[in-house]
Amino acid sequence: MWPTVFKVLGGSLLTLAIVWGLVLAWWQSNDYEPSTIDLVLYLGAIPLAVIGGYWLLRGFIEHLKAPPPVAKPNVQSAVDDDPLSGTRARTAAAERCFSLCLIDSWLNVPAGASADDVLAALEAGKSPEPSAQLTDAAGFPVFVAEVKEIDVDGMAERLLGEARPIRQFSDQPDMVRALALLDDVLEKAHGQVNSLLEQCPDKLGLQMLCLVPADWNPAHFPAMRIWLGNYWPEFDTARLEITLLPAVSEVDAMRQVDETILRANREPSANELFLIVGAASAVNERTVENWAASQRLFTAKHQHGRIPGEGAVALLLASPALVQGLDLAEATVISRVSHGQRDKRVDAGGRIGGRLIEQLIEGLLDVTALDSTKIKAAISDADHRSGQITEMLEGLGQVFEHLDPIKDCLAIGRVNGSLVPIGSLIALACARARVLADDAPILCLSNQHDIDRAVLLAMPFVAQAPIEPSTT
Incomplete structure (x- = not known):
């Protein structure tokens, strides 16, 4: 002083x-x-x-230089304002670890009728071919990825023979092709579900989610729900739930997979099956004209455009308890989906970075506590465009240096074209096939969309040993 x-x-x-x-x-x-x-x-x-x-x-x-006084928080009042905040945080952390089993998958795509066919087509270097019917404004054949053996006329006659609400589908060429493709995978899925019904002592329930392109008219949905219900005569209305949902992009479809995982774990049931199906067809004159007008169609002068594709997919899922109870040998486990958006379109120009994909993968590995070296492949819904391939490889980065860019980093759109919105579901089916072949975790990526991105993990299913009661 x-x-x-x-x-x-x-x-x-x-x-x-x-x-x-x-x-x-x-x-x-x-x-x-x-x-x-x-x-x-x-x-x-x-x-x-x-x-x-x-x-x-x-x-x-001195008054200006002094830091402003910080009032001590009233801990008691903060707790009173949101007494469940800690519970919510713990619940969210636990839900990030949710998973579900992918029992089986069925495809009907240009590359073949199964995920193994798609992987074989990628290995053989197959690609879409010029169409014999569709041409561009200059009169040149348009490259399309179409399913060759598809009975469009038979499906149109079948629809005309149905009740009036369903008969209206016959006037929509893209819907007729899509429903013909979907019919094939639903018949196969129906056979597998019936087999499970015979094995399970309790009556199984089926929750079916059908994803359709966003431009389909919602006024058709009630009739479509009736049409889809005809495939499941074994289920009464109490055990069958059918939901139709329009999806804008491949990542929308991945989000619905994630919602299914959440629903199955929040409301666990030992006798519930989940079937996710989808179909789309861009092999028609209307789509070709629209894509050409908006500079999105692949042509000789615009090779960064998209190739119209078509296909259908069905994924059958169930809880690990049901898989173990039925002793299903070819089940795989899928994780929650990590998704986000790029700050700019992948074709906006400049350097193409994969930081977003890298961050999504890092978060996924952190949640699953999985060593990256155990992952043996990465399968994407990307197509022939170099931007998506570059982004995927950049996103995998140095963490996945052990992956071969040609053999282990696969883009299913190279052989199937653009399959909005079901391309990511087809990539997931192929990821399951690689899990079964390699007995190792596989990354499934969705980067077909301009900015939306999603990642999940498909892993081998390991049955839990039964807990024996203590004798003491």
Whole structure:
């Protein structure tokens, strides 16, 4: 304290001496005879004003430099405002670890009738071919990925023979092709579900989700629901739930896979099956014209465009308890989906980075506590466009240096064209096939869309050993 007092007194006396010296020198140089008021004003008031002004200015500066006071939070009031905040955080963390078993998958796509056919076509380097019917504005054949052996006329006649609401589908060429493709995979899925019904002592329930292109008319959905219900005569209305949902992109389809995993784990049931199906066909004149008008169609002059594709897919899922109870040998486990959006379109120009995909994979590996070196392949719904391939390889980065870019980093769109919105589901079916072939985890990526991205893990299913009761 004393050093501070001495500094204040010393500074004040020095200020008085300087002011007095200046004033007296000024008076002497002018031969001025000061009055009493001059003595009080110049030798008293002015020095005191200078000293007082200095301390006021210093106090103001110190006030500005001082950090604002931080009020101590009232812990009790924060808890009272949201008493369930801790519970929500723990629940969210637990839900990130949810998973579901993928029992089987069925495909009907240009590359073949199974995931193994798609993988074989990729290995053989097959690609879409020019169409014999569709041409562009210049009259050249359009490259399309179409399913060759598809009975479009038979499906149209079948629809005309149905009740009036379903009969209206026959006037929509893209719907007729899509439903013909979907009919094939639903028949195969029906056979597998019936086999499970015979094995399970309890009556199984079926929750079916049908994903359709976003441009399909919602007014057709009630009739479609009736049409889909005809495939499941073994299920009464209490055990069969059919939902139709339009999907804009491949990542929309992945989000619905994620919602199915959440639903199955939040409301666990030992006798519930989940069937996700979808179909789409862009092999028609209307789609070709629209894509050409918007510069999205692959042509000789625009090789960064998309190739129209078509196909159908069905994925059958169930809980690990049901898989273990039925002793299903070819089941795989799929994780929750990590998804996000790029800050710009992948074809916007400039360097193509894969940071978003890298972040999504890092989060997935962190949640599953899986070593990246155990992952043996990455399968994407990307097509022939170099931007998506570059982004995928950039996203895999140095963490997956052990993967061969040609043999282990596969893009199913190379052989199937653009399959919005079911391309990601086909990639998931192929990931399951690689899991069974390699007995190792496989990454499934969706980066076909311009900005939406999604990642999940497909892993081998390991049955849990039964817990034996203690004898003590």
